Amino acid sequence: MQIGLVGSGNMARAMARGWGEPVLCTAARPERARALAADLGGEAVASNAELARRADVVVLAHKPAQLAAVAAEVAPHARLIASVLGGTALAELRAAYPGARVHRFMPSTPVAVRAGVVAHAAGPDDDPGVLALFARLGTLVTVRDDQIDAAAGLMGCAPAYWALLVEAQVDAGVRAGIPAEQAGAMVVQTMAGSAALLQADGPDTLAMRRAVASPGGSTARGLAALERAGVRAAFSDAMDAVLGR
Ligand SMILES: NC(=O)c1ccc[n+]([C@@H]2O[C@H](COP(=O)([O-])OP(=O)(O)OC[C@H]3O[C@@H](n4cnc5c(N)ncnc54)[C@H](OP(=O)(O)O)[C@@H]3O)[C@@H](O)[C@H]2O)c1
Numbered sequence: 001m002q003i004g005l006v007g008s009g010n011m012a013r014a015m016a017r018g019w020g021e022p023v024l025c026t027a028a029r030p031e032r033a034r035a036l037a038a039d040l041g042g043e044a045v046a047s048n049a050e051l052a053r054r055a056d057v058v059v060l061a062h063k064p065a066q067l068a069a070v071a072a073e074v075a076p077h078a079r080l081i082a083s084v085l086g087g088t089a090l091a092e093l094r095a096a097y098p099g100a101r102v103h104r105f106m107p108s109t110p111v112a113v114r115a116g117v118v119a120h121a122a123g124p125d126d127d128p129g130v131l132a133l134f135a136r137l138g139t140l141v142t143v144r145d146d147q148i149d150a151a152a153g154l155m156g157c158a159p160a161y162w163a164l165l166v167e168a169q170v171d172a173g174v175r176a177g178i179p180a181e182q183a184g185a186m187v188v189q190t191m192a193g194s195a196a197l198l199q200a201d202g203p204d205t206l207a208m209r210r211a212v213a214s215p216g217g218s219t220a221r222g223l224a225a226l227e228r229a230g231v232r233a234a235f236s237d238a239m240d241a242v243l244g245r
Contacts, residue, residue: 001056001133002024002054002055002056002057003019003021003023003024003055003056003059004023004051004052004054004055004057004058004059005024005025005026006026006061006070007025007061007062007063008025008032008035009032010109011109012059012061013112014107014116015059015061015084015112015137016036016042017040017113018112018114018137019133020041021041022041022042022043023036023041023042024054025037025042025043026044026048027044033045048070048074049074051074052075052076053077055078056079056080057081057130057133058082059083059084060082060084063085064087068096074097075097075100076099078097079101080100080101080130081093081100081102082103082105082130082133082134083102083103083105084105085104086152086156088104089104089145090102090123090145100125101125101126102125103120103123103125103127104120104121105118105120106156107134107138107156108156108158108159110159111138114136114138115138116138116139117141117155118138118139119141119143119156120142121148122143149243150239152242153238153239157238157242161235161238166184166187166188169183170183173186173187194208
């Protein structure tokens, strides 16, 4: 299935790296598309219309505000559309591409190493080949279209959240006397290992906390400090901020 990427920015690059096969791509500035094709394999094409004529599936990886302008070029030629545009409902996409089978996904940047989450909005046009293509990028989770924005708050934004948390923990380690490189190795592997344990044993987070925090011990004191600092409220506020509440 020939992939055509409209847009050659951060998310287009992450997906192209994850797919690991030659893509067709465009960008507002042609040099950006040429750079993606040179770095990751494939070909920068001259126009969105040419891309739509040559690709089996057109992946919309531009900004949401460009939906109408891009559709004017792509819609006459495209059969399969896969959008990763933030905040753009399936109904809007179907209105912009009335003659195509339209899919809506919300990926996260770890798709670059095939360890992303891809939220998928269940829709009437769902094509098994397109779903399989995105499932190659990590874990595909199908939700309702009206749940995609909340899903984005959980998984689309979260690589930035985890990066911030890693930074904060590394800084705390440095303050306690551990060199940054060693602190970074410990924090990142602990994050990966904790995720692997939750995946292996099931998502019982209370059991995981109890297994580390002995009564009256140092972990219990650390957890209490995090609760006092408002870690739960911070994540709840972050979701509200993402949803524009
Ligand atoms: N970044 C994430 O983690 C993430 C996660 C989930 C979903 N998304 C969604 O993915 C989309 C892209 O986000 P991004 O972070 O990758 O943004 P980005 O880095 O700004 O990339 C946007 C790309 O679109 C290109 N573009 C603009 N107008 C175009 C046109 N008319 N035809 C073809 N290409 C055009 C830009 O060209 P130039 O390079 O020349 O400017 C750029 O390559 C957004 O809709 C966003 O909501 C992003």
